[in-house]
Amino acid sequence: MTRTTSVPSATPAAGxxxxxxxxxxxxxxGLRAELTTPGAKIPLQEETLVVNLSAEPLDLHTERPSQVAPLQSALLDRVTLRHPAPLLLLTGMNTERIxxxxxxxxxxxxxxxxxxxAGAGEGAPFPAGTPLWRSPIAQLGTVTLPAQLLGAPSEASTPVPLKLQANLWYAPAGTDCHIHRRHDFLEVHTQVxxxxxxxxxHAQDAETRYQDVVLEPGSTHAPFCGYDATATWSYPWHRYWADTDCVWLALEYHPC
Structure with missing residues (x-):
């Protein structure tokens, strides 16, 4: 594929x-999202947000060893990618009007x-007036992950097959995207x-906040769920908060 620094004038045809x-x-x-073909050789010629969707580290084949860890991301340019599993690539971030x-x-x-x-069945419902938008959802196939990546105890040994889907979110500066904790899947977010x-x-109450995980463009937070032998995910109460106008990527790994 030939990549240039120009931005497409229209949305590419999905699929x-x-x-x-x-x-x-x-x-x-302005923003192109692409799922790569496994094993394809992809020379990057513009700044690209590269998301490693798999359990295998992405080796960048640079003069000094450098990798993108499983379920993590990096802003990359002037490197050639080749990975046995699909990667998610985002370009045009710097030109898209947020x-x-x-x-x-x-x-x-x-x-x-x-x-x-109406709410997810636990705690206070989602406030209908929240200025939060979700893009179309893309189905990205099946991924098998070590149980430890899901938050299982270190002695867990059986890999877990999961259906992966992804979408973008948009919220303007100062948006409270609602404190919640119910998810029947693994989720991670990448700042675009x-x-x-x-x-x-500690509770569905903003006064009980105990940790902030700051997300700058190109960063992905580590999973923070627990996962047990009954294939149940457990999350702390959590929310996304937009410091500025924000676009972020949600990756959801669902049970097969």
Whole structure:
């Protein structure tokens, strides 16, 4: 694939494969999201947010050893990628106009979804007036992960097959994206543009916050769930908080 520093003038057609990858449904007018073909040789010629979706480290083949760890990400340029598992690539981050991105792209405003606005069945419901938008969701296939990456005890030995899906989120500066804790899957978030944070709480109460995980463009937080022998995920109360206008990537690893 030939990569240039120009930005596409229109959203690439989702599902149109090339010899190195497939554009994803949440690509925007300025931001291209692509899932690579396993084993493809991909020379990067512009700044690219590279997300390692798999349990295998991504070796960058530079003069000094350098890797992108499993379920982590990096802003990369002027390197050639080759990985046995698919990678998620995002380009055009620096040229996409962030303000009002969700409305411009006609994404789902979460408060307009009755199922979400009614709450997830635990604690206070999602406030319908929250300015939070979700892009279309892309299904990225099946990934097998060591149980330890899911938060299982270190003695756990059976790898876990999971269905992976991904989407983008947009929220303007100062948005409280709601304290919650119910998830039946593993989730991690990658910051695409702006500055945000994942916050952890002892209860569904902002006054009980005990940790902030700051997210700058290119960073992915480590999983912070627990996982047990009954295939149950347990999370602390947590939320995303947008310090500035923000775009971030959600990766969800669901049971098969």
């Amino acid at each position: 149109t494969s090339t010899d190195t990858g497939t554009p994803l449904a949440f690509s925007t007018r 303000a009002d991105l969700g409305a411009r792209e006609n994404w789902l405003r979460i408060g307009n979804d009755p199922a979400v606005a 543009a702006g500055r945000g944070r994942m916050q952890k709480f």
